[in-house]
Structures are given as structure tokens and as C-alpha cells.
Amino acid sequence: GAVVSQHPSWVICKSGTSVKIECRSLDFQATTMFWYRQFPKQSLMLMATSNEGSKATYEQGVEKDKFLINHASLTLSTLTVTSAHPEDSSFYICSARGGQGAYRSIGANVLTFGAGSRLTVL
Amino acid sequence: AQSVTQPDIHITVSEGASLELRCNYSYGATPYLFWYVQSPGQGLQLLLKYFSGDTLVQGIKGFEAEFKRSQSSFNLRKPSVHWSDAAEYFCAVGVATSYDKVIFGPGTSLSVIP
Numbered sequence: 001g002a003v004v005s006q007h008p009s010w011v012i013c014k015s016g017t018s019v020k021i022e023c024r025s026l027d028f029q030a031t032t033m034f035w036y037r038q039f040p041k042q043s044l045m046l047m048a049t050s051n052e053g054s055k056a057t058y059e060q061g062v063e064k065d066k067f068l069i070n071h072a073s074l075t076l077s078t079l080t081v082t083s084a085h086p087e088d089s090s091f092y093i094c095s096a097r098g099g100q101g102a103y104r105s106i107g108a109n110v111l112t113f114g115a116g117s118r119l120t121v122l
Numbered sequence: 123a124q125s126v127t128q129p130d131i132h133i134t135v136s137e138g139a140s141l142e143l144r145c146n147y148s149y150g151a152t153p154y155l156f157w158y159v160q161s162p163g164q165g166l167q168l169l170l171k172y173f174s175g176d177t178l179v180q181g182i183k184g185f186e187a188e189f190k191r192s193q194s195s196f197n198l199r200k201p202s203v204h205w206s207d208a209a210e211y212f213c214a215v216g217v218a219t220s221y222d223k224v225i226f227g228p229g230t231s232l233s234v235i236p
Contacts, residue, residue: 006165034223036226041231042228042229043212043227043228043229044166044212044226045226046223046224046225046226049223093166095166095224110156110168110171111168111224113166113167114165115164115165116163116164116165118163
């Protein structure tokens with residue numbers, strides 16, 4: 001079945017530094033990837049939609065200069081948290097949807113989720 | 123605007139008992155509906171989905187859900203709960219924008235008493 005890998009699964013950084021999180025589709029080409037943020041014991045909040053080869057579409061209230069998203073290939077999207085602060089500490093989860101070729105394996109409109117990346121900013 | 127509500131924040135059931143988790147959605151067109159499960163510190167696993175057709179949907183791990191358009195509901199059920207079912211459950215609706223993004227409900231935390 002479809003697999004999405006996130007790396008790193010856990011990262012601790014100092015305030016003011018930047019952190020990059022990778023999201024890879026391992027066995028299918030992901031034309032669209034989504035980045036979510038989840039605070040403890042809360043739901044997933046969609047941050048942005050990432051399309052291969054084009055600029056990401058950010059949800060209202062999400063700072064695009066703070067959370068840089070790059071979808072440079074059909075199997076990789078990255079989220080960079082720039083100048084991280086303690087309030088950026090959260091669980092970040094990516095999901096991916098395949099293109100035409102992946103429909104038979106993952107089904108139309110079905111997202112495959114990564115295991116998440118926990119960011120702690122000291 | 124599209125939205126999903128899950129009225130129960132937390133539910134506790136005894137092992138072997140039946141389970142029903144409630145979900146209501148607000149969406150102008152025929153929705154794509156999903157139930158996901160999340161174990162602590164983990165990503166999400168799809169339990170089942172509804173796109174069209176039969177309104178009673180069977181999923182993995184013995185779960186099923188019924189789509190009721192008149193009630194705008196998509197409740198999740200399981201006839202006999204196992205201790206390993208303890209987790210966070212999210213109902214979600216797929217939004218038919220150009221990118222088909224998915225909006226999640228607030229989640230219901232399930233505890234299972236042995």
C-alpha cells in the first residue's frame with residue numbers, strides 16, 4: 001500500500017534556529033501534499049496545501065514566511081520552520097495524495113498520512 | 123463553510139461493549155467522509171471512507187459507519203470493543219476544492235476499561 005515517510009520524527013532545537021521537516025511518498029508519486037499542525041489533545045489544523053512545481057497555498061492565519069513549504073519533486077515536500085520559537089512547538093503531520101497512476105493503490109481522494117514530526121523549541 | 127463536529131470529547135467503554143462515536147458535518151454538496159484513528163504520538167490511519175453508494179460502510183478492525191444525509195451524520199460503530207481500540211478518533215470531510223483538502227473534526231478520545 002501507499003506509504004508516506006516523515007523525517008525527523010522528533011527534533012529539539014534552540015529558539016531562533018530553523019528546522020526542516022521532510023515528507024516523502026515512498027511508493028507513489030504525490031502531486032499534492034498537505035501539512036497539518038496538531039497541538040496536544042487537539043485536532044489537526046490544515047496549514048497549507050503543497051503542489052509539485054508550484055507555490056504552496058496557505059490557510060488563513062498561517063504565516064507563509066514563517067512556515068516555508070517546498071514541493072520540489074513528485075515524492076518530496078519539505079516544511080521549514082524559520083526562526084523557531086517555543087510557541088512553534090507542536091506535532092507536524094504531512095499527508096499525500098497521488099496522481100492518476102496511484103489511484104488504483106490508494107484510491108481517489110484518499111490521503112495517506114505520515115507518522116508525524118514532533119518539534120520542541122527550547 | 124465546511125465543518126465537522128464530534129460532540130463527545132471523551133468516551134469510556136468496557137472491553138467487549140459496543141461503541142458508537144458521533145460525527146456531524148456541514149457541507150453544501152455531497153461530502154466525502156472519513157474516519158481516522160490516531161494512537162498516541164503516531165500519525166493517522168484510515169478506518170473507512172464514504173464517497174457514494176451504500177450508506178453503510180465497512181472498514182478495517184471491525185469498524186463500520188453509516189452516512190445519514192437527513193441528519194448530516196456519519197457515526198462510527200463497533201459491536202465489540204477491544205482494549206487495543208483505545209485511541210483518538212477523528213471524523214473528517216473532504217472538500218471538493220481544486221485540491222480536495224480534508225477538514226478534521228475535533229476528535230473523540232476513547233478509553234477502554236479491561
